[in-house]
Amino acid sequence: xxxxIVSILIAIFAASALLIGVKDFPKWADPNQPASLHVSPRxxxxxxxxxxxxxxxxxxxxxxxGYDTMFETSVIFTAGIAVMMFLRRPHK
Amino acid sequence: xxxxxxxxxxxxxxxxxxxxxxxxxxxxxxxxxSSPGGGFxxxxxxxxxxxxxxxxxxxxEAKKRFKEKINVIFxxxxxxxxxxxxxxxxxxxxxFLDYGxxxxxxxxxxxxxxxxxxxxxxxxxxxxxxxxxxSIFWDLVTGGKHEEALEEENARADCK
Numbered sequence: 001x002x003x004x005i006v007s008i009l010i011a012i013f014a015a016s017a018l019l020i021g022v023k024d025f026p027k028w029a030d031p032n033q034p035a036s037l038h039v040s041p042r043x044x045x046x047x048x049x050x051x052x053x054x055x056x057x058x059x060x061x062x063x064x065x066g067y068d069t070m071f072e073t074s075v076i077f078t079a080g081i082a083v084m085m086f087l088r089r090p091h092k
Numbered sequence: 093x094x095x096x097x098x099x100x101x102x103x104x105x106x107x108x109x110x111x112x113x114x115x116x117x118x119x120x121x122x123x124x125x126s127s128p129g130g131g132f133x134x135x136x137x138x139x140x141x142x143x144x145x146x147x148x149x150x151x152x153e154a155k156k157r158f159k160e161k162i163n164v165i166f167x168x169x170x171x172x173x174x175x176x177x178x179x180x181x182x183x184x185x186x187x188f189l190d191y192g193x194x195x196x197x198x199x200x201x202x203x204x205x206x207x208x209x210x211x212x213x214x215x216x217x218x219x220x221x222x223x224x225x226x227s228i229f230w231d232l233v234t235g236g237k238h239e240e241a242l243e244e245e246n247a248r249a250d251c252k
Contacts, residue, residue, distance in 0.1 A: 052203040053210070054126045061130065062210045066189035070174050073131075073217050077171050080224030084164075087236035 095245040096150045106148040113141045121218050125210060131217025138218065139225030151234065151242045160230075160238070163223050170220025174213045181209070189213075 026033030043060055053059040061069055097103075117137035124130030145154040178189040186193035191209025192202040200208065234241035 052206050057128075058125055058130070058210065062213060063189075063191070063206075066178070066213070069213070069217070070171075070178065070189075073171055073174055073220050076224050077167060077220055080167055080227050083228050083231050087231040088238070089236050089240075 095242060095249060097148065099148075102148050106144055110141045110144060113137060113144075117141070117218075121214055122211065124214050125207060131214040132221055134214075135218040135221025136225060138222040139229070142222075142226045143229050146229070146233070151230070151238065155239075158226060163227055166219050166223035167227060168220075170216040170218070170223065173216030173219065177209055177212050177216070 026035075030036070043056060043064065047053060047056050047059045051059040051063045053063065117134045120129040120137060121131060121134035124134070142154055142158055145157065177191075177194075180197070181190045181193045182188050184193040184196050189209075191206040193205075194209050195202040195205035198205050198208055230238060237244075
């Protein structure tokens with residue numbers, strides 16, 4: 001019972017801390033927010049020129065962020081190997 | 093869940109549905125270049141075919157078509173294709189995953205070579221995702237016992 005109360009208090013505290021952080025977010029679809037000023041314009045302007053891909057999402061996924069996608073695949077691979085390791089038992 | 097249902101309607105429907113699902117999965121894969129889609133989504137659809145096979149028939153029928161040994165090889169083959177494409181670019185004098193350099197070994201210009209490079213890494217992603225999804229499903233649904241769990245379930249069904 002006491003554990004439940006403590007966990008509810010921790011959950012309320014964590015949620016309110018996150019909600020206070022939301023207040024400082026940039027406005028929705030604000031063109032001057034930091035995320036839109038750094039690399040996004042370059043992706044938008046130079047995708048076709050630099051990567052020759054008609055789709056901007058693909059150019060970011062497979063070209064600019066190729067490492068990221070490679071290790072996403074590795075993460076899935078690792079997850080599968082871990083499930084095999086912990087669950088699969090040797091056949092008789 | 094993994095033992096035989098013996099339901100003619102479900103089996104026939106699955107037999108018709110699965111080839112179309114697999115074709116659709118390959119469609120999602122090859123159109124990932126210029127429209128929504130790609131390796132992760134296509135791989136999940138492809139894995140759904142094999143999961144449907146287990147549900148509609150039984151585990152043995154599914155394993156006859158997708159053997160456990162091949163499944164383990166496929167798990168790592170996808171990552172190998174992805175990293176191998178990157179290394180091929182590196183060995184041809186470019187950066188890691190700089191697909192334009194593949195035009196030195198492919199009979200195309202750099203622009204088309206970039207397309208082929210991306211298609212090959214998406215294929216690698218699809219193979220890994222498909223094999224891992226199927227393997228996790230097998231392990232979870234039988235508690236890691238595979239054929240043994242199937243035998244136990246059949247024995248229980250016989251007792252009833």
